[in-house]
Amino acid sequence: MSEPTHLPTSSSSSSKPVLASDEPKQRNHPIPPASHPRQYRAIGIVRGKYTPDEADQLSKGNITTTDGDIEAVLLGRVISLVKNHIDLEQEHVWVVYPRTRQDDNHLHLQILGVWEPENLDEEVDPATDENVPSSEEVEDGYFSIRGQVIFYDAESKKVIVKIRQAPKKDGERPKFFKVQLYGALPERPVNHFYDLTAKLIDNVLNIQTCEDIGLISPRRKKFGGGGRRSNSNSKFKGKPQLSGEKKGSPARDRPVPRPKPKTES
Template identity: 40%
Template structure:
């Protein structure tokens, strides 16, 4: 079993937008639980959809009347509208209990060594990596462009943009950044950032590099 729901970075320019939210999931329709809202401890409702691979787990092992730590992908359809895609649940104690029910050979000693459900980053932590395409330090507005991996059929989904609150200097525009973010209400707020590298241009050069100028001499007249 993995010891963290957010995997380690394997490439310097690895895009991602993933986080964890502790909340109750309330489906819009009890018979169709794919769409609904995550309701946090303050009663705030966040629009959410459940990705297919999580449905079986939710139906068989998860008590929707209780809060859980959900693994989510954030999206911003509008500037102040946070939408979440539920990709998993971080609750080793529940998952270990489900495995015990399937396999009686697992000893009680092993089952007692359950990884804690809490995470060192705390609740509502998000890891976002992408290109900084907008920053306005005086108002604390940021926009990050995130590219997604190619699908199995070879097609690549369109990149998406995330609106954040925080301050990054203007001279960091068009750089690839690694952000530690915390959800406050319906906003994602910057806690820490690291500049990874300038974004390459289509010609392969990094932004800010000047292209070499090749001067051609006058053409010779045709004899």
């Protein structure tokens, strides 16, 4: 299945988009193509007005879209940008990470950037650079979800995808989170890696296209020592039973002679 037409054809070595003002020469789209066929990611574009819950605490609030409000938080590196350059009384194009809350299965967004190269990037002019779409040209509500399908109900069309996060520090174990979507998938999609594009409609991610990348093989459990796992609770300490022996009977190499009867003198 071909890539959607709204994605650029140029490749990128990074899996995370950055603000246009951070790396203007290396980023020309808020959601670049995947750098690897099995690259995990969950990222999207939402147009709306961000309103913090408290005036002096910008990190937590809601994005108001044409379909309603969605809970959202500002990630650390974007807070200073919002404070110094963003008018929160206006709508903006937000680049977000979607999450599904485990307690109520509602959509939750993490804001990692703002896509407005015409306002935030002095070195990029969307009017003259055809490779850089303006905030008006990017598709509102577009999401790219790539990961392992761990649940699918064909009747309700409910899909749950597990996304693997890269460790922040060396030696840390990778973390996982889940994203819930709705849409039809081919038969037996569970434990397959899928490349999904979705559209945010009524605050629900609806699958638009899907591509089965392949089965994810389960990891085998490793036991210590490289050998078979021993049963430390076993109480058997005798010789192993030979093939053909009756259980519970002692092994005999030759017949035991019967005792001779005693004679009276």
